Amino acid sequence: xxxxGRYVFLIAVIAFPSSLVAQQISVRAQLEARGLPPALVxxxxxxxxxxxxxxxxxxxxxxxxxxxxxxxxPQARIMAVVQQQARLLEQAHESxxxxxxxxxxxxxxxxxxxxxxxxxxxxxxxxVIEAAPTPEAAGPGLRVxxxxxxxxxxxxxxxxxxxxxxxxxxxxxxxLNMPSYARAMRAQGxxxxxxxxxxxxxxxxxxxxxxxxxxxxxxxxxPPDPGKxxxxx
Amino acid sequence: xxxxxxxxxxxxxxxxGELHAPLSDTEQKDADRLxxxxxxxSEQISAPDSHLDDAVLDEIRKARSRSAGWRWIFExxxxxxxxxxxxxxxxxxxxxxxxxxxxxxSTDLAAPQATALGDTVFVRFQLLAPEAxxxxxxxxxxxxTQDALPLxxxxxxxxxxxxxxxxxxHQYQFVVDGERWIPDxxxxxxxxxxxxxxxxxxxxxxxxxxxx
Amino acid sequence: xxxxxxxxxxxxxDGDVELYRVLVERYRGQFGKYAVALVGDSDTAADAMQxxxxxxxxxxxxxxxxxxxxxxxHRILTNQCHDARxxxxxxxxxxxxxxxxxxxxxAATEQTELGDAIAAALAKLTPEQKEAFxxxxxxxxxxxxxxxxxxxxxxxxxxxxxxxxxxLREMLGGVL
Numbered sequence: 199x200x201x202x203g204r205y206v207f208l209i210a211v212i213a214f215p216s217s218l219v220a221q222q223i224s225v226r227a228q229l230e231a232r233g234l235p236p237a238l239v240x241x242x243x244x245x246x247x248x249x250x251x252x253x254x255x256x257x258x259x260x261x262x263x264x265x266x267x268x269x270x271x272p273q274a275r276i277m278a279v280v281q282q283q284a285r286l287l288e289q290a291h292e293s294x295x296x297x298x299x300x301x302x303x304x305x306x307x308x309x310x311x312x313x314x315x316x317x318x319x320x321x322x323x324x325x326v327i328e329a330a331p332t333p334e335a336a337g338p339g340l341r342v343x344x345x346x347x348x349x350x351x352x353x354x355x356x357x358x359x360x361x362x363x364x365x366x367x368x369x370x371x372x373x374l375n376m377p378s379y380a381r382a383m384r385a386q387g388x389x390x391x392x393x394x395x396x397x398x399x400x401x402x403x404x405x406x407x408x409x410x411x412x413x414x415x416x417x418x419x420x421p422p423d424p425g426k427x428x429x430x431x
Numbered sequence: 432x433x434x435x436x437x438x439x440x441x442x443x444x445x446x447x448g449e450l451h452a453p454l455s456d457t458e459q460k461d462a463d464r465l466x467x468x469x470x471x472x473s474e475q476i477s478a479p480d481s482h483l484d485d486a487v488l489d490e491i492r493k494a495r496s497r498s499a500g501w502r503w504i505f506e507x508x509x510x511x512x513x514x515x516x517x518x519x520x521x522x523x524x525x526x527x528x529x530x531x532x533x534x535x536x537s538t539d540l541a542a543p544q545a546t547a548l549g550d551t552v553f554v555r556f557q558l559l560a561p562e563a564x565x566x567x568x569x570x571x572x573x574x575x576t577q578d579a580l581p582l583x584x585x586x587x588x589x590x591x592x593x594x595x596x597x598x599x600x601h602q603y604q605f606v607v608d609g610e611r612w613i614p615d616x617x618x619x620x621x622x623x624x625x626x627x628x629x630x631x632x633x634x635x636x637x638x639x640x641x642x643x
Numbered sequence: 644x645x646x647x648x649x650x651x652x653x654x655x656x657d658g659d660v661e662l663y664r665v666l667v668e669r670y671r672g673q674f675g676k677y678a679v680a681l682v683g684d685s686d687t688a689a690d691a692m693q694x695x696x697x698x699x700x701x702x703x704x705x706x707x708x709x710x711x712x713x714x715x716x717h718r719i720l721t722n723q724c725h726d727a728r729x730x731x732x733x734x735x736x737x738x739x740x741x742x743x744x745x746x747x748x749x750a751a752t753e754q755t756e757l758g759d760a761i762a763a764a765l766a767k768l769t770p771e772q773k774e775a776f777x778x779x780x781x782x783x784x785x786x787x788x789x790x791x792x793x794x795x796x797x798x799x800x801x802x803x804x805x806x807x808x809x810x811l812r813e814m815l816g817g818v819l
Contacts, residue, residue, distance in 0.1 A: 232574055261571065262625065268575035269612060271626045279625040298437060298806040316622060328771050328803065332796040341600040345634050348620030365770065367718065367794060374598055375636030377619040436813045443805045447786070464819045465808060469780045471754045472761035476781075478675020479689035484667045487696045491660060 225256050232264045238273050242280055249284050254291055255304035258283045258311060286311040293320040299327065309337035316344045322357045329361040338370040345377040346397070350390040359397045366400050438462065551595045552639045556603075556615065561588025563607045570603025570630075572596055577606040598637065602630040652709035655700075667696050670716055673782075680777040681724035683766050684731060691727035695720040717792045725770055757818070764814040768807050775800050776807035 225246045229239040242263045246256035259280045266276035290311035294302045297320070302310070310323045318340070326343055330336040339360045346356035363373050376397055383393045442458045444450040446466060454462065556568055566584075569577040572594065582590035582605075602622070604612045614621050618631030619640075633640055646665060655663045671692065682688040699706075699716050706715045765773055778784045778792070786797045793800070812819065 232576075265571075265575045265624065266626055268569060268577065269624075269626060269628065275626060282625065298809050299802065300440060300805065325769070328769060328806070330799060331794060332799055338599060342634060345600070345619045345632060348622065348632070371598060371637045373636075374634055375638050377634040378636060378638065378640050381619055436816065437809045438805070438812065443801075443808065446808065447801065447804070461812075461819075465812060466780075468757045468761050468815070468819055472680075472758040472765075473676070473781045475755065475758040475762075476676055476679045476685070478679065479671060479685070479692055481668070481671075483671055483689055483693055483696075484664055486693055487667050487700075488661065488664055490693070490697055491663065491700055495660070 225260055228260055229263060232267060234263065234267050235273075238263070238267070238276065241277055245277075245280055245284050249287060252288070252291075254284075254287045255308050257304075257308055258287060283311070286315050290314055290320075290323075294324070294327070297321070297324040299324070302327075303333055305337050306333060309340040313340040313344050316348065318344055318347065318353050318357065322353055325357055325361055326364075329364040331364060331367075335364065335370040335373075338374055339364060342373050342376050346380060349377060349380050349384070351380070351394050351397075355394045359394065362398055363400055368400060550598055552598065552635050552637065553593050554596050554633070554635055554640050555591055555593045556582070556605075557589055557591040557617070558582065558605050558613075558615065559587075559589050560605075560607060563588075563590065565608060566590040567606045567609075568592055568594075568603055569606055569612075570601055572601050572603070577609065596635050598635055600632060600634050602632050604628075604630060647710060648712035649708075649710035652703060652706060652712055656703060663700055666699075666712060666716075670696075670713060670720075673713070674717060674720055676781050677777055678720060678724050680762075680765065680781050681721070681773060682728050682731070683762060687727050687731060688724065691723045692720060694727075695723040698723070714792050714794070721774060728766075760815055760818045761811070764811050767814060768810050772803050772807035772810060775803035776811075779804050 226239060226243050229242055234242070242259060246259050249256050249259065262279050262283050263276055266279060271279075287307060291302065291307050293314075294307065294310060299306075306327060310327070313323050313326075314320060322343070323340060326339045327336045330339055343353075343356045343360045346359060347353045351359065359376065360373060363376070380393050380397065383396065384390070388396075438446070438461065439458055441450055441452075441454055442462045445454055445458075446462050453459075558566055560566055566582040567577045568580045568582060569575045573580055580592060580594070582592040584590050602624075603618075604614055606612055612628060614629045615631040615633075618633050620632040621629045622632055624630045646662075648666065648669075651662055651665045655666075675688075675692065678692045679685050679688040682691055695716070699712075699719050706712055708715070765776070768776065774793070775789065775795075778789045779786075784792070786800055789795070789800050790797050
């Protein structure tokens with residue numbers, strides 16, 4: 199029964215976004231389903247409850263506890279990491295409020311905490327959140343920025359690539375493709391600088407809506423503009 | 432930005448035209464001062480005049496008459512594509528633009544192996560481990576359970592598994608022989624797991640995970 | 644009777660090029676102040692707007708929904724304005740815009756100085772904040788209208804406008 203339950207849960211976890219599952223199943227139940235011992239469940243649940251009381255999402259703490267247990271990490275170490283996650287969340291929340299984001303949602307706070315934990319500065323995080331056309335686009339944007347940075351673009355360029363893509367009107371799905379493209383270009387021998395530039399330009403060539411600057415629909419082989427046009431009188 | 436330099440949420444709603452209850456005197460004055468200043472600014476500026484219309488049409492006429500041979504680039508034509516052409520053309524050209532050539536074939540170690548299905552994408556994970564007796568994958572998509580997702584061994588000691596994953600970021604590691612947790616060299620990034628180890632990170636987009 | 648955007652676009656694409664003037668006049672009126680506020684300078688804004696109209700004409704066939712030419716053009720214009728803005732030299736420092744202490748100049752001068760202060764502060768907002776603030780308070784649009792023009796969600800637009808207001812207050816504390 200226990201094994202069956204585990205597989206049912208597994209299918210649920212793979213089939214649905216983890217945040218949806220987390221909403222439906224309480225923190226305690228999640229930890230117990232993963233086989234964490236009662237003492238650890240208690241400790242993690244307490245930290246998670248504290249966070250929830252402050253309006254912070256518990257997901258990061260639960261995920262880290264589950265991960266640590268699966269990896270055979272000693273309980274004390276697991277708790278240290280869980281506490282660290284709680285602090286990161288608090289810091290992210292504070293810094294978002296200080297930048298004027300009134301009531302950042304759980305997913306945004308989580309994504310911000312993760313990004314800051316990976317070296318993206320609070321201001322850079324703010325820039326991505328602000329450029330996001332919808333709140334739902336902020337999380338993917340932050341994760342892509344963090345990945346691109348880790349791939350070698352560096353924080354500043356990675357954040358610029360993402361914010362520009364958002365301003366161009368690229369969807370979160372299109373932005374999620376970027377790390378794969380970066381990887382493919384790298385494997386073909388392109389330098390990171392070149393890769394950064396290509397990503398900055400985006401996939402505008404194939405977009406049906408109006409072009410932005412530098413992304414005109416000029417067909418191949420056509421000469422460039424004849425020169426500066428005359429100003430109005 | 433310090434808290435006392437921020438407008439209260441009521442003041443913001445007032446300035447949005449969405450507050451129907453009165454504000455405190457201070458809040459009211461603060462908000463009105465900003466609105467007054469913006470009004471002053473707005474009255475100072477004016478839109479370009481109708482000379483611009485003439486200039487635009489002049490330019491269009493000149494460009495059309497400049498060279499009959501190139502006229503087609505200056506005249507917007509109604510282009511009608513049959514619906515089925517557009518995605519194929521788009522996909523082919525995007526692939527060329529982004530990858531600079533054909534993706535690898537399926538015999539390549541790291542060929543792109545993904546098909547999109549709504550918001551779930553099939554992603555193939557591979558590890559070269561000829562000496563291993565068993566290899567599994569564990570990650571954020573499986574609650575880090577190592578038992579449930581075993582890889583299948585193919586020729587040449589290449590282990591692989593294809594998973595249906597939702598769009599977004601996933602962290603994972605391979606587990607070799609039930610005891611060694613190792614990262615995936617072909618992941619997008621490696622990050623510290625906080626426990627002294629390293630997690631591999633893959634970002635799944637609608638085109639899957641393109642590797643070459 | 645006024646021709647709809649869709650009708651004009653289709654007729655221009657069919658060869659009635661002169662009819663493009665209808666769209667130029669319509670959107671010069673609707674977006675002209677927006678362009679000036681984004682660029683910060685009337686002449687440069689007019690050039691940017693001229694360029695945007697030419698680009699829109701050249702790509703007219705790729706306008707996916709001719710009935711919504713306005714929203715499509717708004718994006719082209721916004722990009723062009725940001726480009727033009729980035730090529731201008733830095734605007735006057737806010738330090739130069741100080742209201743005199745208690746010796747108030749006459750009302751007209753004070754209005755001008757207030758307006759100048761807003762202009763200088765606007766230049767320091769992020770692109771998203773500036774666009775949203777101008778649409779809201781210079782163009783006087785509702786959030787619904789702004790969402791239709793930009794494709795950005797209303798919540799995100801409100802956030803940008805709120806942050807813009809806070810930013811302006813921060814920058815202009817002594818002047819306001």
